Amino acid sequence: MTTTQTFNSWLTYTKPNPHASVRLFCFPYAGGSSIIFRTWAESLPKTVEVCSIELPGRGTQMKSAPFSRLKPLVGAIAQALTRNQFAPALLPHLNKPFAFFGHSMGAVVSFELARLLRKQYGLEPVQMFVSGRRAPQIPDPDPPIHALSEPEFIEELRRLNGTPEALLENAELMQLLVPIIRADFEVLETYVYTTEPPLDCPITAFGGLQDQEANCDELQAWREQTNAAFSLQMFKGDHFFLHSAQSLLLQSLSQELQQITSKIDRLQLNSD
Template identity: 35%
Template sequence: MSWLHPLIRGTNPIGTIVAFPYGGGGLNALNFLAKGVPPGLDVWGVLLPGRPGRWQEPAATRMDQVVPPIVAALKALPRRPLVLAGHSLGAAIAHAVAEALVRVGRPPLGLVVSGRRAPHLPPNRSPVWELDDAGLDQELRRLGGTPPEVLENRDLMDLMRPLLRADFTLSDSYRVATPAPLPLELLALAGDADTTVTVEEVAAWETVRARGFQLQTMKGGHFFIQENPDDYVRLIHSLFLKNALAASSTGEPPS
């Protein structure tokens, strides 16, 4: 049972990106990161239970089922500047992991959250996991990101729905009434045509009181990172560049 899988192993890496998949996604949902990341960075993908490679394990429905083992796996990596990046459900898990890493004295350099409302905001929709099969399929069509041929494959959808319900449970139940301040750079990304998460809801991540906060709006709907993969990777890389410039101005090594 391995929670982290290498997507890119850089030569003499100066930093590490750890990517968290969106709901229903496995490592294949993160492969686009391997195409645009500049040399000098390691990229690891988080493999959650219930996906290919971990089919025999039940999908998680609570953060306490995923955060501790991910934190343990991250602590075993070489200690380099670390950026956590997640989209939608992945952003929620990445935030929970960032808070846990801060508590154990291993704060990441940066956190990139995309397509995700700030953690203190109340739900803006009825629980998706309570929908019947037809309602769940309709919600997936509305969100986008799921190929039509998958939605039309009855056997495949029968296999996937338990995982999707678990992921929606994990995602929709995550709320932090008073997020802890985070000593890191926080980059929040919103899709200008996202009807699920508004730009204002993404902008509310500023209340997390990170060391530095930046909001970027990108073209596209809820899965705008799939529509703009190069821009997404460039923005993640900018956190490492910003850290390197800050270190050079102070004479201190990157942390």
């Protein structure tokens, strides 16, 4: 039997791996795209297939308008993961155990997506990896920045240290990027957390020791969002430690994913 994977502008499989035991969905930070994760498959176990989420306004979704609210964004991602025009009863991208990794904005998006999939399909990830983002029940202590004037907004981006200086100085490119990044910040800054039962999947939180956007206590509070195991790992670096400490982060991810896939493979062997 052969299978055909149809093009889906929301999803990027840089290294398709149909025999993988686990599919890892990766969610970018505000202003980021799937390109952040383009080399991750090379550093993770061969039992893991990496699928990056591409948000509107960038990459394969360059011509689509970005979302400015979380709920419709999460709903659209859920539809992209579950739709199959040829067999509506099947979930083509959720047809094997899956895990989520999200950094900053991506952590909030993946968390709310996990809650939505639980509600609508009775499905949960086997593991949640949340990175560089305080727990969702903690209100944002900072004033919103998405409506600032362009010079003030760009200065905030400079302070966060996630946008290369050469890009910030390029007025033509920033004219294209600022509306997308503004929309992403609006998604975060208008998000209202609602109380629901904790997830049943384990959560691992990652943080940067010098990150002023999410400190150790704020990351530790993710523990409240799971009925299963919780762990926290801190790395040297600021909010964008996933770049500066990427090799250590991927090493940690590899170890956890290897344990997950080994467990899944053992369970499958026992059931055969």
